[in-house]
Amino acid sequence: MPVIKVNNRDVHIQELNKGAAETVLMIHGMFSNLSVYYFNIAPILAEHFHVVMYDLKSHGMSERTLHGYDLNSMTDDLNALMEALYLNSVHLAGYSFGGLIALKMALRFPDKVKKLVVIEAPDPKDEKARGIIDDYSREFLEHYVENFTDTTKVKMGKRQMERNHRMYEYLFYQTSIKSDMIAEKDFLDEPQITLLNKETLLLYGADSNCLETGKELNEKIKTSELTPVPGDHNIPIQEPVLIANMINTFFMN
Template identity: 55%
Template sequence: MPVIDLPNIRLHVQELNPGGRETIIMVHGMFSNLAVYYFNIAPMLAKHFRVVLFDMKGHGMSGKVKTGYDLTSMTNDLHDLMDALGIEKAHLAGYSYGGLVALKMAARFPERVGKLAIIEGPDPSEQETLAIIDTYSKEFLIHYIENFADTTRLLAGKRQLEKNHRMYEFLFNETSIRSDMEAEKAFFNDPSVAAIPHETLLIYGEDSNCVPSGRTLASRIPNAKLVLAPGDHNVPVQQPEVIGKELEKFLKPGHRRLLEKHPGARRPRPTEID
């Protein structure tokens, strides 16, 4: 479990298929960690790509800091991580607030990003955004404990709950995370978002409160397509195979040509919204 020293933070990083010809970097959401991808979605993508996962600052096994949870600081970390790993250009996938980090990265450093996949990226201007992220992050942690603990599940689960309780306490009470997130309220209206040139896949749970956010992004990013999958805001945990297959199809070369050639071959679920 390597920890990489960057100019401003130490980040815990995991790689799958490090010899892959193309790289995808996956960004988790606030109050969770890289495990949201590690056990299901990342191994699917690692059949074709080098997959890089990392715990954002203040999360998982990465360094704990009290400030710097705004999108500019987060993308500075990601930029530094790419430099440290020798990654000139990578596809990006981000979930929840991690999706906003991916969007900001594409807007600030377009030359470093290939394709862009946003999973349940919430509109920061919505009053419910922080509550949604908080509620579903807790659900994710419970799911993680119940499904991915080892044979000493009860003991490991108790330890994990205590560990994540401390993480919540730290993030909520000792950092600028809430004010930093609230300061991003105008992000979806930023001209830089509408100027994102990358081919972009937007995946949202059909029962999610964030579907309007997906529709907003689809209307503003010129080269974006919205797909609705069964589930709610926690769709990567609820439907990892569906999400993995959508990402795999999107990232593999030639996927757009196939869609244009066979428009009638689309699955009824997930639903693609043109």
């Protein structure tokens, strides 16, 4: 498992099709890891693109840290990752809180983002939207365990399961992750959102509690297109092939 130093911390990354002309960089949501893309979505994108995935701090196999889960810190990390990988500009896709990171990246470092895909980004001020991230983490863990054996040919044992649960408990109860998310409650109301001029694809579950946020973003971002997808907040898990094909078509056109 490749681990590189970014801002003096260990970051777990995965890359597919390094020789492709253009790069798609994918950001997972809080309380998950890069495998939400790795098993089904990334291989489809890698037919045409260099695909880069990474575990956010304290997630997956990246180094744990107590603080720095606000959007400025997260995009500083992403910018440093791109520099470490010698990536000048990329197509960017983010899911759930990763979608907010992607939006912030496009606002802070516009020259480094070509096109943007935002999947199920919640409104940080919406308590219901924040709550479904907790639900997502449970469904994600089940999905991760199910696919772990298929991908690695190794059955995940009790010890590995316990490590995963400890990671979630660490994030929930020891880090500043929840307070940092709450501190971003006004992010989508900031005037700079309306100035975003990147071509943006908004993918939201037709039955998701976050769909209204997608509609609001579609109104604010003049260069955006909103596409509802069958499912709820967990559409990358529920409809991975559909999601991958939609992202593929958007970035290729």
